[in-house]
Amino acid sequence: MAPAVAGNAIAAAVAAAGAVVAWRVRRSAYRRERAAAIVRRAPLATAVVALYAAVALLGSIAWTDPVAPGTVARPRSLIDRCFPADFGERSYSAPLAAAEFYGGAPLAHPGSHLLGTDILGRDVLQLALGGARVALLIGGVTSALAIPLALLFGVTAGYYGRRVDDLVFFVLSTLASMPSLLLLVALVMVLGRGTFQVCIALAVTSWVDFCRLARGETLKLRELDYVQAARALGVSDFRILWRHVLPNLSHLVVITLVLTFSRLVLSEAILSWLGVGIDGSWGQMIDQARDELARDPIIGWNLGAASVALFGLILAVNRVGDAVRDVLDPRTAREHA
Amino acid sequence: MLAYLVRRLAWGAATVVGVLVFLFWLFFLYADPQDVARRAVGEKAPPAAIAQWLANHGYDKPAVWNPAAPLDTRLADHLRRMLGFDFGTSDADDTPIADRLRRGLGPTLGVTIPLLAFGLPLALAMAMLVAFFRDTAIDRAGMIASVLAMSISMLIYILAGQFLLAKLWRWFPISGFDADPAVVLRFLALPVAIGVASGLGGEVRFYRTVFLEEAGRDYVRTARAKGAGDARVMARHVLPNALIAVVTNVSLSIPFLFTGSLLLESFFGIPGLGAITVEAIQANDFSTLRVMVYLGALLFVAAQIAADVAYTWVDPRVRLG
Numbered sequence: 315m316a317p318a319v320a321g322n323a324i325a326a327a328v329a330a331a332g333a334v335v336a337w338r339v340r341r342s343a344y345r346r347e348r349a350a351a352i353v354r355r356a357p358l359a360t361a362v363v364a365l366y367a368a369v370a371l372l373g374s375i376a377w378t379d380p381v382a383p384g385t386v387a388r389p390r391s392l393i394d395r396c397f398p399a400d401f402g403e404r405s406y407s408a409p410l411a412a413a414e415f416y417g418g419a420p421l422a423h424p425g426s427h428l429l430g431t432d433i434l435g436r437d438v439l440q441l442a443l444g445g446a447r448v449a450l451l452i453g454g455v456t457s458a459l460a461i462p463l464a465l466l467f468g469v470t471a472g473y474y475g476r477r478v479d480d481l482v483f484f485v486l487s488t489l490a491s492m493p494s495l496l497l498l499v500a501l502v503m504v505l506g507r508g509t510f511q512v513c514i515a516l517a518v519t520s521w522v523d524f525c526r527l528a529r530g531e532t533l534k535l536r537e538l539d540y541v542q543a544a545r546a547l548g549v550s551d552f553r554i555l556w557r558h559v560l561p562n563l564s565h566l567v568v569i570t571l572v573l574t575f576s577r578l579v580l581s582e583a584i585l586s587w588l589g590v591g592i593d594g595s596w597g598q599m600i601d602q603a604r605d606e607l608a609r610d611p612i613i614g615w616n617l618g619a620a621s622v623a624l625f626g627l628i629l630a631v632n633r634v635g636d637a638v639r640d641v642l643d644p645r646t647a648r649e650h651a
Numbered sequence: 652m653l654a655y656l657v658r659r660l661a662w663g664a665a666t667v668v669g670v671l672v673f674l675f676w677l678f679f680l681y682a683d684p685q686d687v688a689r690r691a692v693g694e695k696a697p698p699a700a701i702a703q704w705l706a707n708h709g710y711d712k713p714a715v716w717n718p719a720a721p722l723d724t725r726l727a728d729h730l731r732r733m734l735g736f737d738f739g740t741s742d743a744d745d746t747p748i749a750d751r752l753r754r755g756l757g758p759t760l761g762v763t764i765p766l767l768a769f770g771l772p773l774a775l776a777m778a779m780l781v782a783f784f785r786d787t788a789i790d791r792a793g794m795i796a797s798v799l800a801m802s803i804s805m806l807i808y809i810l811a812g813q814f815l816l817a818k819l820w821r822w823f824p825i826s827g828f829d830a831d832p833a834v835v836l837r838f839l840a841l842p843v844a845i846g847v848a849s850g851l852g853g854e855v856r857f858y859r860t861v862f863l864e865e866a867g868r869d870y871v872r873t874a875r876a877k878g879a880g881d882a883r884v885m886a887r888h889v890l891p892n893a894l895i896a897v898v899t900n901v902s903l904s905i906p907f908l909f910t911g912s913l914l915l916e917s918f919f920g921i922p923g924l925g926a927i928t929v930e931a932i933q934a935n936d937f938s939t940l941r942v943m944v945y946l947g948a949l950l951f952v953a954a955q956i957a958a959d960v961a962y963t964w965v966d967p968r969v970r971l972g
Binding site for chain 1: 662665666667669670673674677678681682798799801802803804805806807810813814818906907910913914928929932933935937940941943944947948951952955
């Protein structure tokens with residue numbers, strides 16, 4: 315029950331965040347124009363990202379049906395509910411096959427597994443669609459942890475300077491000097507396996523770059539006339555940061571969010587392969603499928619489905635990320651004007 | 652220059668101490684020694700065996716504060732070990748860590764040095780090519796290829812490369828390693844090729860941006876006005892000025908020359924430092940992992956200082972002080 319509740323809560327949070335963003339974009343003509351420019355630059359990629367997000371949200375909303383006493387019930391998501399409840403087979407079957415891959419025993423659902431089944435007889439299409447939820451979780455939870463942290467430290471270091479800056483800079487360079495993959499693995503091993511632990515570890519290794527960026531930008535903003543004017547008028551530090559500095563960092567937040575997303579998902583794939591990833595991710599599907607290429611005859615649909623799903627998302631996010639940077643970053647926007 | 656170097660070294664030393672303190676917190680304070688011992692000895696081991704294991708590794712000492720003997724703590728042991736490069740024994744099988752590192756260094760450098768030696772010139776050449784033909788079909792095709800290449804997981808590169816080139820077409824051995832100079836290249840060729848291919852997309856994009864930024868500067872216009880051709884402008888004016896970015900990027904990859912590629916080494920059965928790290932992860936061997944993180948950080952700090960000195964060498968305008 316607990317994972318279903320957490321999944322539903324996260325789905326609700328993501329949907330709410332999406333609604334807030336959409337509302338704020340709609341209200342301002344400037345933001346509407348920016349958003350339209352991003353979509354114009356990468357229409358197909360935006361559509362693909364939206365499709366993945368929809369699948370991820372459907373995969374996050376799950377509940378458990380009442381069952382006869384004595385049987386174990388697992389929560390089933392809206393994605394799972396698109397498939398029959400007992401959609402499993404006993405073992406491998408090829409896409410659309412009518413019989414098991416090894417041995418040829420007849421299947422319970424002949425011809426209906428579009429992408430075949432894996433070693434445990436689970437439908438590969440269902441698993442691959444479920445992976446979108448995990449990818450969204452990795453990107454969403456990690457960003458929700460890392461970005462506020464990076465903003466808090468980056469902005470205070472940049473604004474107050476001196477001792478605070480030295481301290482933050484020391485923490486940043488200490489964390490940055492450790493090889494990120496090794497640090498990631500060390501953190502996951504010590505924190506223990508689990509979705510939230512992996513996200514914490516990813517957040518620790520990924521907030522550094524953005525914190526540096528926020529610090530540098532704040533250093534520049536601090537000297538601008540309107541900030542100086544606000545200070546001369548006796549506006550409190552907190553209010554200056556909240557009203558004058560943070561809004562001017564928002565384009566960096568959006569750019570970083572999109573550009574880091576693909577790196578986070580790819581890192582999780584490597585963690586999965588090292589055996590410390592998140593259950594149900596595409597990385598884990600790839601990890602479980604790696605020996606299947608050595609079988610005779612080989613089994614490719616499992617690996618193929620997971621890699622194509624992963625590749626499609628990363629490619630689309632990278633394209634959208636480039637478009638977002640082109641449109642929102644004043645430096646590149648000038649070049650492309 | 653000297654004053655700068657001293658300040659830089661002091662800052663580097665402070666960073667290394669920061670890393671050591673962080674590692675101490677993570678592995679000795681956050682991770683429960685009882686838990687570490689149970690993972691190493693076995694879940695159902697009797698308490699006496701666990702106590703014995705803890706005593707053997709010195710993990711039963713007080714963490715930070717020992718009034719009886721102030722230097723007989725886990726923190727003191729940790730700092731002494733790391734700073735003295737006396738790494739002790741593995742948590743998993745009690746072999747000396749330093750011996751394993753020494754054995755693994757050769758195979759790792761056998762992969763990573765060719766990786767850098769082939770990968771960097773190739774990326775620079777391709778980036779120059781697309782920057783040279785900027786805003787043409789070649790540039791656009793190159794950028795699309797780069798984004799496609801960047802979007803493929805390293806795992807897919809390795810699985811697909813191993814399957815196609817080694818298993819199906821039999822150009823290379825599937826995996827393995829032999830230090831005999833006659834055959835060693837056969838074993839290293841495929842991992843190096845896959846490593847180069849997997850990094851190429853991102854690097855070409857990065858260096859293209861650097862080249863284009865330099866190509867927009869005034870001195871390039873001056874060179875053109877003097878009648879220098881496109882090729883000459885690129886090779887003689889843009890490339891030397893882009894070297895700062897190259898130095899930065901290469902210095903960032905230096906730690907990985909030594910810590911090795913976890914994925915490449917363990918997939919291709921190369922007994923290097925990356926494979927040792929993967930073994931340590933799978934065996935819950937915290938002590939080896941700790942040493943690898945520490946060495947990686949040490950090399951990173953050293954490479955940063957070296958890069959700062961190298962900047963003065965590639966760009967006479969940079970003065971340290």
